[in-house]
Amino acid sequence: MFSVIFKLAWKNSFLRASRTLLVIVMIAVSMSMMLGISGIYDGMIENMADKNQRSDSGDISIYAKEYRSQKDIKYRINRAKEIREEIKNIDGVESTVLRVKAEGLLSTAEKSSFASIIGIDLKDEQIFGKFSEFLKDGEIDFKNRGALIGIESAKKLKVRIGSKVVFSTQDVNKEINSIALRIRGIIQTTNINLDKGAIFVNIQDASKFLSLFEGEAMQIAVMTEDNAVFEKIKNRYPYLDVKSFLELNPMIKQMQDMTLIFNSITFFIVMGVVFVGIFGVMYVSILDRIREFGIVLALGMNYKYIRAQIILESLVVGFLGYLLGAVFGAVILIYLRDYGVDFSSFSDALEMWGYEAIIYATIKVSYFTATFIAIITASLLSVLIPLKKIKKLHPIDVIKADV
Amino acid sequence: MIKLQHVNKYFYKNEAREIHALCDINLTIEDGEFTLFSGASGCGKTTLLNVIGALDTIDSGKIFFDEKEISLLSEDARTTLRLNEIGFVFQAYNLIPVLSVEENIGFVMKLRGFSDKEIKKRVLEISAMLEIDDKLKSLPNALSGGQQQRVAVARAVAAKPKIILADEPTANLDSKNSQKLMNMMRELNEKEGVSILFASHDELILNSVRRVVKLNDGVIVDD
Numbered sequence: 001m002f003s004v005i006f007k008l009a010w011k012n013s014f015l016r017a018s019r020t021l022l023v024i025v026m027i028a029v030s031m032s033m034m035l036g037i038s039g040i041y042d043g044m045i046e047n048m049a050d051k052n053q054r055s056d057s058g059d060i061s062i063y064a065k066e067y068r069s070q071k072d073i074k075y076r077i078n079r080a081k082e083i084r085e086e087i088k089n090i091d092g093v094e095s096t097v098l099r100v101k102a103e104g105l106l107s108t109a110e111k112s113s114f115a116s117i118i119g120i121d122l123k124d125e126q127i128f129g130k131f132s133e134f135l136k137d138g139e140i141d142f143k144n145r146g147a148l149i150g151i152e153s154a155k156k157l158k159v160r161i162g163s164k165v166v167f168s169t170q171d172v173n174k175e176i177n178s179i180a181l182r183i184r185g186i187i188q189t190t191n192i193n194l195d196k197g198a199i200f201v202n203i204q205d206a207s208k209f210l211s212l213f214e215g216e217a218m219q220i221a222v223m224t225e226d227n228a229v230f231e232k233i234k235n236r237y238p239y240l241d242v243k244s245f246l247e248l249n250p251m252i253k254q255m256q257d258m259t260l261i262f263n264s265i266t267f268f269i270v271m272g273v274v275f276v277g278i279f280g281v282m283y284v285s286i287l288d289r290i291r292e293f294g295i296v297l298a299l300g301m302n303y304k305y306i307r308a309q310i311i312l313e314s315l316v317v318g319f320l321g322y323l324l325g326a327v328f329g330a331v332i333l334i335y336l337r338d339y340g341v342d343f344s345s346f347s348d349a350l351e352m353w354g355y356e357a358i359i360y361a362t363i364k365v366s367y368f369t370a371t372f373i374a375i376i377t378a379s380l381l382s383v384l385i386p387l388k389k390i391k392k393l394h395p396i397d398v399i400k401a402d403v
Numbered sequence: 404m405i406k407l408q409h410v411n412k413y414f415y416k417n418e419a420r421e422i423h424a425l426c427d428i429n430l431t432i433e434d435g436e437f438t439l440f441s442g443a444s445g446c447g448k449t450t451l452l453n454v455i456g457a458l459d460t461i462d463s464g465k466i467f468f469d470e471k472e473i474s475l476l477s478e479d480a481r482t483t484l485r486l487n488e489i490g491f492v493f494q495a496y497n498l499i500p501v502l503s504v505e506e507n508i509g510f511v512m513k514l515r516g517f518s519d520k521e522i523k524k525r526v527l528e529i530s531a532m533l534e535i536d537d538k539l540k541s542l543p544n545a546l547s548g549g550q551q552q553r554v555a556v557a558r559a560v561a562a563k564p565k566i567i568l569a570d571e572p573t574a575n576l577d578s579k580n581s582q583k584l585m586n587m588m589r590e591l592n593e594k595e596g597v598s599i600l601f602a603s604h605d606e607l608i609l610n611s612v613r614r615v616v617k618l619n620d621g622v623i624v625d626d
Binding site for chain 2: 003004007008011012015291292295296297298299300301302303305395396399
């Protein structure tokens with residue numbers, strides 16, 4: 001029985017081949033566009049989150065209590081080096097870094113600006129977040145008081161590679177100290193705070209400049225894929241301010257939520273189009289073949305088999321549309337993941353908001369599974385009204401209409 | 404055996420244009436009959452065929468198919484009865500356009516759950532008898548009217564129903580093809596023992612059948 005139903009469904013699906021193919025192509029194009037848009041939306045946020053994690057907070061950041069609100073170096077982690085070693089041994093921790101930070105004034109001969117000096121260990125930062133990838137110009141070199149400056153600060157202070165700058169701040173003894181630095185490189189992290197107001201120096205130089213004791217730091221950042229690590233650290237160091245990435249970056253969390261809403265709206269619009277497309281084809285196809293359904297009912301085919309045939313026809317159209325859409329979508333997503341979309345003409349505005357000028361797409365399996373479920377559901381829903389029409393059909397009406 | 408007792412059928416009941424299509428019909432059709440319902444257009448012969456075939460309902464009376472009362476059956480049960488017991492030959496052939504001749508002939512057998520082997524054997528047998536065995540792979544729209552009607556007959560007879568109901572089977576055929584079709588129908592009736600009921604006013608059928616039931620304005624006037 002199933003073979004005859006399947007044969008009828010398959011052959012009838014392509015009875016009006018151009019009409020069916022048009023709907024299949026419409027589903028495929030809508031779906032692939034939707035996948036592309038979803039990939040870009042998610043890619044924008046994930047890229048921003050990734051850069052923020054790599055350049056600053058990691059998955060977890062640890063500070064002394066009050067440091068984040070006061071930004072005063074008196075709120076520092078005293079045993080930072082030891083604590084870092086302990087954290088390194090927690091299962092699931094991938095990498096860690098120590099950072100020394102202080103707020104102050106960055107000056108050139110002509111201009112000055114508020115900035116943060118950040119002492120980092122280049123080797124650790126490379127493992128932690130591939131720091132060298134942030135280099136926009138010059139070289140990464142801290143020798144002879146070399147420093148790296150954020151791209152927006154460099155623009156603001158009109159600093160070039162080789163320029164001399166002076167950073168002034170209070171040390172831990174409340175003494176005003178200054179340090180002359182030579183700009184060796186300009187970095188761009190797309191982390192607004194760093195690009196607009198950070199100057200990176202060697203961690204030892206920074207510690208010395210701020211008169212910190214051995215092993216003291218302002219931040220320990222941790223990279224981990226294991227969600228349990230956060231709770232472990234929090235429980236182990238209740239006297240420290242342990243924050244997750246999203247707690248430190250609520251804006252990114254909001255943007256993720258907004259992206260989810262945008263993607264959902266796009267998803268429902270596209271699925272609406274798919275539904276209307278399949279519904280239109282199925283409705284017209286059934287109206288075209290109402291006589292045929294009357295005849296098979298007259299010959300003894302039970303309504304449930306006719307229903308199965310119509311559902312199968314709809315699924316054939318939906319599934320072929322999905323398959324083609326999945327292939328198109330995958331090609332688009334792979335292209336967008338590898339080559340991105342170049343928004344260079346809007347780079348200033350985008351970078352100001354922490355986006356990169358070239359946005360690369362993300363590919364998630366959930367794009368394909370959610371679309372599959374939605375298209376199959378749309379296919380099933382689209383035949384409800386046509387099936388109602390068939391249910392009301394009496395074979396005698398068709399037979400009489402023939403005579 | 405089919406038995407009709409005081410069967411009445413109306414169209415547009417309780418409307419000004421009401422038609423009493425079948426008036427108190429009492430009729431018995433024995434197994435193996437080769438019978439014609441004849442009469443002028445609108446006399447009720449097609450309606451009679453349709454109510455016997457469980458395609459149409461009646462307003463009063465009883466119709467027994469063997470011991471089963473058709474008028475009491477649900478829509479699904481009537482569909483099953485049509486599938487298992489009755490073969491139909493429609494005036495307009497009503498073949499399934501997307502299926503080949505072979506698939507059309509085997510369609511009812513497939514619905515009834517015959518194996519592919521049985522279907523193939525039966526299709527070859529019937530198509531040879533009806534001289535359409537060279538058209539088995541063709542689609543219906545590639546056949547002439549006569550050939551399509553023979554496919555419809557083949558489909559009706561393939562699953563070995565108890566009775567075949569043929570409504571104006573020769574209406575779209577020329578005299579040569581009509582004669583050929585009637586010869587085949589008689590052969591099927593004699594060889595396979597299938598009861599065949601015709602509704603027609605064709606003289607050719609009138610001269611071929613063993614029994615004629617004449618209707619006029621929904622009333623049996625001669626049997």
